[in-house]
Amino acid sequence: MSEVALNIRKDNVKDIRQLYDKYAGMLLGFIRGTVQDHKRSEEHLIKIISAFAIESNGRPTSWLALRQYAQYKLIEFSSADHEGGKLRDANEINDDLNLLTDDERIVFQAVYYQKKSISQLASLLHKKEDILRTQLKSSVDKIRKARGN
Amino acid sequence: MEIKKLIDSGLMETYVMGVATDDEVQQVLLLKKQYPEFDEALTKLELDMEILAQSMAVPPPPGILSKIEQEVNEIKLREQNLDRYTSPEHKYQQAEQEKVKQDRYIEVESESNQMRIHKAWRWVFAAVFVLGKIFLGFAIYFYLENRQAQEQIKDLKLEIKDIRSIR
Numbered sequence: 001m002s003e004v005a006l007n008i009r010k011d012n013v014k015d016i017r018q019l020y021d022k023y024a025g026m027l028l029g030f031i032r033g034t035v036q037d038h039k040r041s042e043e044h045l046i047k048i049i050s051a052f053a054i055e056s057n058g059r060p061t062s063w064l065a066l067r068q069y070a071q072y073k074l075i076e077f078s079s080a081d082h083e084g085g086k087l088r089d090a091n092e093i094n095d096d097l098n099l100l101t102d103d104e105r106i107v108f109q110a111v112y113y114q115k116k117s118i119s120q121l122a123s124l125l126h127k128k129e130d131i132l133r134t135q136l137k138s139s140v141d142k143i144r145k146a147r148g149n
Numbered sequence: 150m151e152i153k154k155l156i157d158s159g160l161m162e163t164y165v166m167g168v169a170t171d172d173e174v175q176q177v178l179l180l181k182k183q184y185p186e187f188d189e190a191l192t193k194l195e196l197d198m199e200i201l202a203q204s205m206a207v208p209p210p211p212g213i214l215s216k217i218e219q220e221v222n223e224i225k226l227r228e229q230n231l232d233r234y235t236s237p238e239h240k241y242q243q244a245e246q247e248k249v250k251q252d253r254y255i256e257v258e259s260e261s262n263q264m265r266i267h268k269a270w271r272w273v274f275a276a277v278f279v280l281g282k283i284f285l286g287f288a289i290y291f292y293l294e295n296r297q298a299q300e301q302i303k304d305l306k307l308e309i310k311d312i313r314s315i316r
Contacts, residue, residue, distance in 0.1 A: 016221060020214050025206035026199075032207055045209060050220035063199040068167040096201070117168045133159035140162050144197045147204065 015058045033113040048073045071115035096143045104139035152184045
């Protein structure tokens with residue numbers, strides 16, 4: 001699409017492209033962790049990056065902020081698709097998750113991809129919050145260690 | 150020693166994952182300010198999470214960027230239209246249009262049971278009134294004509310009766 005046909009300013013176009021170049025691939029990988037269907041994950045990517053670009057309005061941003069924004073948006077989309085509350089197994093797209101025990105993987109996926117809070121998980125899995133916190137930490141540590149960090 | 154315990158507690162992980170409670174967020178922000186060791190560990194964790202996401206990145210198919218630009222364009226257009234419809238200038242213009250519209254209508258009744266009719270109907274009302282008068286005139290005329298004819302018939306019948314009786 002030519003820039004002339006767009007109703008957005010040139011500096012906005014530049015901001016969008018920078019955001020896209022830096023984070024689009026990471027965000028699509030993250031979305032694929034929660035949405036199996038490739039077409040739908042691409043649609044979500046378009047919606048999330050567009051909305052985030054408008055909200056950030058050229059201000060400097062981080063992957064952490066974008067991922068948290070994406071988590072909120074994905075919860076919105078999944079409740080619209082009547083998928084809320086399900087814990088999805090995403091280890092087919094991420095080999096690092098195979099390093100984790102079953103319990104650690106469940107906790108990591110639920111927190112990382114689906115933004116389930118520790119208290120939500122505790123009631124969902126009938127476990128103590130402290131145990132879940134420890135499992136989350138050990139799962140992150142294992143992944144970091146596997147990557148040499 | 151205590152800070153090491155806090156780093157190992159899983160507090161940083163819940164914060165970085167975006168699932169920390171308000172109290173935990175406040176605690177992290179305070180610890181970050183107070184302890185450089187905690188701040189350093191948190192920054193490292195954030196960086197590691199970014200590296201993890203990079204390793205899990207999936208290259209978007211071609212055409213996604215133009216779709217994003219199109220989507221942003223559409224959102225901006227929608228926002229502009231919304232602003233236009235909710236702006237004070239638009240409300241003033243609408244009130245003006247409403248006023249002009251009102252001038253084209255006759256107020257038939259001004260209180261509770263109001264009825265508004267377009268001005269064009271006045272010609273129809275005038276035509277109906279004139280036609281009503283014409284029909285009334287015709288009705289009176291034909292009534293009188295009929296009464297006169299009846300009287301003439303009556304007279305003629307009497308004349309015929311008289312002629313027959315003479316014969």
